[in-house]
Amino acid sequence: MMLLQVQGLTKTFGGLRALDDVSLSVEEGTIHGLMGANGAGKTTLFSLIAGNQAPTAGSILFQGRRIDGLSPDHICRAGIARTFQIVRPFAGLSVRQNVETGALFGRVPRLGARAQAALVDEILHDCGLGALADRQAASLTLSARKRLEVARALATGPRLLMLDEVMAGLTPAEVAEMIGALHRLKDRHGLTILIIEHVMQALNRMSDRITVFHRGRLIAEGRPDAIATDPAVAEAYFGVDDAAEGAP
Ligand SMILES: Nc1ncnc2c1ncn2[C@@H]1O[C@H](COP(=O)(O)OP(=O)(O)OP(=O)(O)O)[C@@H](O)[C@H]1O
Numbered sequence: 001m002m003l004l005q006v007q008g009l010t011k012t013f014g015g016l017r018a019l020d021d022v023s024l025s026v027e028e029g030t031i032h033g034l035m036g037a038n039g040a041g042k043t044t045l046f047s048l049i050a051g052n053q054a055p056t057a058g059s060i061l062f063q064g065r066r067i068d069g070l071s072p073d074h075i076c077r078a079g080i081a082r083t084f085q086i087v088r089p090f091a092g093l094s095v096r097q098n099v100e101t102g103a104l105f106g107r108v109p110r111l112g113a114r115a116q117a118a119l120v121d122e123i124l125h126d127c128g129l130g131a132l133a134d135r136q137a138a139s140l141t142l143s144a145r146k147r148l149e150v151a152r153a154l155a156t157g158p159r160l161l162m163l164d165e166v167m168a169g170l171t172p173a174e175v176a177e178m179i180g181a182l183h184r185l186k187d188r189h190g191l192t193i194l195i196i197e198h199v200m201q202a203l204n205r206m207s208d209r210i211t212v213f214h215r216g217r218l219i220a221e222g223r224p225d226a227i228a229t230d231p232a233v234a235e236a237y238f239g240v241d242d243a244a245e246g247a248p
C-alpha cells in the first residue's frame with residue numbers, strides 16, 4: 001500500500017521553482033531515500049508534506065486522504081513527523097523533557113501518565129539517549145542532538161517519519177550507530193521512513209528506493225543499485241561536485 005502519494009507538487013518562491021511538478025509515492029513499511037545537490041528542493045518537499053509551507057500546486061495524500069492545506073499540528077496528529085535540518089531542541093530543558101514535549105503533540109496524548117513515561121523511556125533507550133536523559137539539551141554533542149531530534153519526532157507517534165540529514169556532520173562510527181538506531185526504531189514502531197541524506201553510502205545501505213532531485217525536478221527513481229549507475233544522476237549530482245572540485 002502507498003502510505004504517501006504526492007502528485008504534481010510545485011512550490012515557487014518568487015521566480016524560483018523550488019519544486020517543479022513532482023510526483024512521488026512512498027510504500028508503507030519501506031525506507032525511501034531522497035538525494036540531490038544543495039538547493040534541489042528536498043527540504044522544501046518535507047515542509048510541504050508536514051504543512052510548514054503551502055504548495056503552489058499539486059496534492060498530497062496520506063493513507064489515501066488529502067492533507068495538503070492542513071495545519072502542521074493536524075498533519076502531525078494524522079501520523080507524520082519530521083526532523084529539522086537545523087536541529088532545534090529546547091536548550092534549557094532536559095533530554096527527557098524535550099522528548100516529552102514531542103509526546104504532547106502527536107497521536108499518543110491519550111496514553112496514561114505511566115504508559116507515556118514508559119514510551120518516552122523506550123524511545124530514549126532506542127535512540128541511545130538513556131544515559132543522557134537528565135542532561136540539558138544544550139550540553140549535548142552534535143551526534144546526541146541529532147538523535148534527540150529523531151526521538152522528539154518519534155514521540156509524536158508517527159507512521160511516517162521524515163528525517164532531514166540526521167547524519168550530517170557525524171563520524172563514520174556515529175553514522176553506523178544512527179543507522180542501527182533507525183532500523184531498531186522502524187521495526188519496533190512499525191514506521192515508514194522518508195530520509196534525506198548526503199551521506200551516500202548510508203543512504204544506499206538503508207534505502208529500499210531512492211528518489212533523486214535536481215533543481216526542483218525529480219530526475220530519477222529506483223533501487224539504490226540502479227540509482228548508483230544512472231547516467232542522469234551521475235551528471236546532475238556528481239557532475240556538480242566534480243565541477244566544484246575542479247574549479248580554480
Ligand atoms: N522560504 C524560502 N524562501 C525563498 N527561497 C527558498 C525558501 N526555502 C527554500 N528556498 C529555495 O528553494 C530551493 C530549494 O531549497 P531546499 O532547502 O528545499 O533545498 P535542499 O535540497 O534541501 O538543499 P540542501 O541540500 O542544501 O539542504 C533553494 O534554491 C532555496 O534557496
Ligand SMILES: [Mg+2]
Nearest residue numbers: 042043044085
Ligand atoms: Mg535541505
